[in-house]
Amino acid sequence: MALTTPTKPSNDAKVVAPTRPVKRRQFEATYLGFLVPALICFTIAITLPAAMGIYFSFTDSVGFGDYNLVGLANYAALFTDPAIIGSYSFTIGFALVTVILTNALAFFLAVGLTAQIRARVALRTIFVMPMVISGIVIAYVFNFLFSNTLPAVGEYLGIGFLKESLLSNPDLAWLSIVIVTAWQAVPSAMLIYIAGLMAIPYDLYEASSLDGASSFGQLKNVTLPLMTGYIGINIIIGFKNFLGAYDIIVGLTNGGPGVKTRSIAMTIFTGFERGDYAYQMANATVFFIISLIIALFQLRLTNKGQAK
Amino acid sequence: MNLGSSALSRPLRRRSFIASVMATGAMALAGCSPSDPRATIRFNQSKPEVIPYFRDLLGQFNASQKTTTATHEVTAGLSAAFARNDPPDLGCLNYNFEMARFQESGALSDLSDLPQQKTNAPFIKELLALYPDYPGRTSVLPYSMMGAAVLYNKDIFEKHDLAIPTRYSELLELCGELTDLGVTPIYSTFKDAWTASQGLADYSLGGAVDINQHFAALREIGSDFTPNAAVTFSKSFTEPLLKMQELAKFSNKDAANRGYGDGNLAFANGKAAMYLQGPWALPEIAKTNPDANIGAFPLPMTEDPNDLKVRVNLDLALWIPEQSDHKAEARELLAFLCQPKIQDAYNESALGFGVRTDSPPTKDPRLKQMQPYIDSGRLYQGVSTAIPRTIPFENYMQGLVTGGSVEQTLATLDADWARLAQRS
Numbered sequence: 001m002a003l004t005t006p007t008k009p010s011n012d013a014k015v016v017a018p019t020r021p022v023k024r025r026q027f028e029a030t031y032l033g034f035l036v037p038a039l040i041c042f043t044i045a046i047t048l049p050a051a052m053g054i055y056f057s058f059t060d061s062v063g064f065g066d067y068n069l070v071g072l073a074n075y076a077a078l079f080t081d082p083a084i085i086g087s088y089s090f091t092i093g094f095a096l097v098t099v100i101l102t103n104a105l106a107f108f109l110a111v112g113l114t115a116q117i118r119a120r121v122a123l124r125t126i127f128v129m130p131m132v133i134s135g136i137v138i139a140y141v142f143n144f145l146f147s148n149t150l151p152a153v154g155e156y157l158g159i160g161f162l163k164e165s166l167l168s169n170p171d172l173a174w175l176s177i178v179i180v181t182a183w184q185a186v187p188s189a190m191l192i193y194i195a196g197l198m199a200i201p202y203d204l205y206e207a208s209s210l211d212g213a214s215s216f217g218q219l220k221n222v223t224l225p226l227m228t229g230y231i232g233i234n235i236i237i238g239f240k241n242f243l244g245a246y247d248i249i250v251g252l253t254n255g256g257p258g259v260k261t262r263s264i265a266m267t268i269f270t271g272f273e274r275g276d277y278a279y280q281m282a283n284a285t286v287f288f289i290i291s292l293i294i295a296l297f298q299l300r301l302t303n304k305g306q307a308k
Numbered sequence: 309m310n311l312g313s314s315a316l317s318r319p320l321r322r323r324s325f326i327a328s329v330m331a332t333g334a335m336a337l338a339g340c341s342p343s344d345p346r347a348t349i350r351f352n353q354s355k356p357e358v359i360p361y362f363r364d365l366l367g368q369f370n371a372s373q374k375t376t377t378a379t380h381e382v383t384a385g386l387s388a389a390f391a392r393n394d395p396p397d398l399g400c401l402n403y404n405f406e407m408a409r410f411q412e413s414g415a416l417s418d419l420s421d422l423p424q425q426k427t428n429a430p431f432i433k434e435l436l437a438l439y440p441d442y443p444g445r446t447s448v449l450p451y452s453m454m455g456a457a458v459l460y461n462k463d464i465f466e467k468h469d470l471a472i473p474t475r476y477s478e479l480l481e482l483c484g485e486l487t488d489l490g491v492t493p494i495y496s497t498f499k500d501a502w503t504a505s506q507g508l509a510d511y512s513l514g515g516a517v518d519i520n521q522h523f524a525a526l527r528e529i530g531s532d533f534t535p536n537a538a539v540t541f542s543k544s545f546t547e548p549l550l551k552m553q554e555l556a557k558f559s560n561k562d563a564a565n566r567g568y569g570d571g572n573l574a575f576a577n578g579k580a581a582m583y584l585q586g587p588w589a590l591p592e593i594a595k596t597n598p599d600a601n602i603g604a605f606p607l608p609m610t611e612d613p614n615d616l617k618v619r620v621n622l623d624l625a626l627w628i629p630e631q632s633d634h635k636a637e638a639r640e641l642l643a644f645l646c647q648p649k650i651q652d653a654y655n656e657s658a659l660g661f662g663v664r665t666d667s668p669p670t671k672d673p674r675l676k677q678m679q680p681y682i683d684s685g686r687l688y689q690g691v692s693t694a695i696p697r698t699i700p701f702e703n704y705m706q707g708l709v710t711g712g713s714v715e716q717t718l719a720t721l722d723a724d725w726a727r728l729a730q731r732s
Contacts (some may be wrong), residue, residue, distance in 0.1 A: 147565040170712070
């Protein structure tokens with residue numbers, strides 16, 4: 001993970017990564033012993049099922065029994081299905097908004113929590129707590145808050161917009177999902193930022209303050225440029241995770257009101273329990289390719305970050 | 309395991325590890341060897357409320373058998389079991405669209421020769437016609453039926469001297485009167501999409517449209533279906549769904565924030581006059597208020613009292629997979645479960661209705677008012693059970709009761725149906 005990124009992040013582009021030692025490592029059974037079991041498990045549990053899924057996306061299978069090959073028919077239907085397109089546009093929009101909100105909050109929390117303040121460690125612990133709670137639990141707790149507590153508060157204080165639950169508002173239900181997802185995702189992003197901030201040498205701040213930089217100037221001209229690598233990683237990882245949104249949505253709105261908050265993962269899953277297996281396998285394949293592109297992008301970014 | 313922690317013990321450990329693996333394998337083999345005189349059959353039944361009930365029944369069955377042992381399987385979601393060619397030997401599950409896929413693709417064996425099929429009540433044939441069966445087969449045997457209608461608080465009705473409505477106009481009047489009296493007419497729980505769909509939407513549509521006929525016509529059209537076909541959802545459903553939206557307005561103000569549990573609690577405490585839920589809510593309501601005085605009447609959707617019908621579903625149906633190696637034993641268990649004494653006792657305890665011609669009428673006072681409709685075959689199956697679940701019908705109905713456009717929603721539904729028809 002990026003937590004282990006060395007002290008000097010990506011801005012040092014002039015330095016070229018050292019080439020690997022050319023000497024070929026001797027074949028060692030021990031290494032193989034470590035590698036092979038994991039490889040076999042991964043192949044059986046991940047690669048083979050994925051390959052089978054991709055194969056079935058070219059059939060009309062319902063998950064069992066006989067089936068026929070139908071070529072690209074599922075894919076053709078996919079790209080004209082408003083339900084599928086709707087789930088993609090909702091999910092991508094949601095992921096974009098959430099990733100911005102999460103990173104903005106996480107960054108400023110990290111700056112605050114690395115400053116010389118009292119009870120710093122205790123505060124960090126408190127802020128990290130949402131990370132260790134399971135998503136579905138968080139979703140049900142917030143579901144209760146949105147459905148009961150907030151309307152009651154709104155009623156008591158006479159605040160109009162609070163009286164109706166955010167979850168049942170067709171235009172704003174997505175916002176509740178953004179809020180809850182961000183609440184859960186901020187800590188991990190924050191930890192990465194804290195690690196990054198602590199890696200910035202203190203003498204840079206000293207030098208800049210001698211040059212007369214204000215704290216805002218330091219943030220803008222010292223901290224931010226040195227943090228770009230971390231910000232990039234956080235955005236990519238966050239975006240990829242948010243695209244797979246499932247548990248929090250199920251616990252909050254279950255796709256409703258209507259179909260306003262159906263995510264891609266939820267749509268794919270309907271194929272398993274609702275007998276549209278091959279079609280949703282095609283959807284899953286498309287989603288896999290999108291995730292793969294993002295993952296490759298992330299890999300390039302991390303590799304660049306590690307070059308020193 | 310800490311394999312190879314010291315070089316000296318390594319060979320020994322490896323050998324003993326292999327030996328233990330082999331021993332385990334041998335034991336597993338012995339477990340399913342043909343020398344075992346008792347055949348083991350797997351009975352799948354996953355309706356949570358009645359799992360202990362069926363466990364007891366299986367105990368009785370096993371005690372009565374010399375050569376067969378039945379084990380109880382409660383896993384839901386059987387697609388994977390069928391995909392692995394490893395389904396249970398006897399299933400006892402809700403007869404819904406998921407089941408229909410198994411029967412349509414021929415995964416279930418023919419049960420048409422069972423003597424129990426001859427005692428099916430006359431309306432069963434029509435109910436089974438909702439889903440296509442494999443050509444020439446009768447794949448399931450109905451076991452228990454649930455009847456659902458408008459649950460109403462008899463005390464509130466008596467207190468204000470209100471009559472049970474039999475026409476749509478009377479229903480609207482009733483709701484108006486209740487509102488004037490300061491009583492919430494209908495308690496709705498639209499936060500849980502399924503409650504909007506199986507309650508208000510199914511009742512509104514079933515009370516106005518011939519559901520079986522509608523879906524038979526759609527099947528006839530098959531993959532030629534387009535939103536301009538002779539029969540469409542837009543053509544048949546617009547009027548009843550507009551009425552449904554009219555009725556939804558008589559719900560509690562916070563209906564959009566309330567869930568199923570909230571509804572049971574509120575209705576048990578007399579917070580509303582009517583509650584559109586099935587009999588499964590009755591035990592939940594009784595937990596809060598064991599003395600709740602509740603009755604049930606069909607939702608009137610037309611001006612003709614002869615159109616009144618109750619919503620039913622085959623809550624449990626028995627089937628034996630084609631892939632089962634123990635069909636004969638499974639049939640023995642089926643015959644055991646279908647003894648009138650056992651079947652009737654089950655229905656009484658589970659608030660179900662009988663499915664045989666000679667089933668006794670329900671004894672439960674809360675369900676009694678539905679019995680005449682069931683006896684005369686005035687019943688329908690919910691639309692929500694007839695639409696493949698890959699189309700998010702529940703969510704569509706939730707959208708409608710909270711103010712969505714009927715016209716747009718039905719256009720979407722027609723388009724969804726057309727796409728599904730083309731690829732299946």
